[in-house]
Amino acid sequence: MTHQFLVTTARLTLREVEIGDQQKIFEGFSNPIVTKYMDITYPTFEATAEQMLWYETKRENGTGNSWAVINEHQAFIGVISTYNLHSLHRRCEIGYWFFPEYWGKGYGKESMDILLKTLAKQQNIHRFVAEVEPENTASVALLNSLGFNREAVFKEHEFRNNQFADLEIWAKIFN
16 A cells, blocks of 8 residues: 655654554553543454544545554554544644553653644644643643643543543644
8 A cells, every 4th residue: 555644754754554563552542540540442463443434534525534653663652643633623632642662752642643744734723732641641641742732621521430620631733
């Protein structure tokens, strides 16, 4: 498959998620450490087909895209996704996850920084929004380091693990 959208840094390659990535997607979405603050998990490889369809559908209908993050050792280390893309309003939501063994190595900041700048320039996106639970301090720190600002707190916005969870709305504006 020829990748339509490729981004690189000195250490990383970001390429569109493809069907051959399903095993790594399954490993991520079935890992309780990775999914601790997510509202979806997939207990089986077969169930992960739903996530693969989501990636493909939003790319095809123009509402977002997803990129596999590959490090300098050619390891698949995570995924960054855009969704709810509104071209008229020049905004989208962004989400991401990385395998725990790659946390704290600067990969999240490096990959997110280059992708945000590239999307702002190439797709004319003005506003990026991320939703994060306040307890997810690593994600909050990542967004803060990238210049996102906390704009709102939605109290008891999601129900998971038999309890309600607050969500913070973080945003970054590109001029």
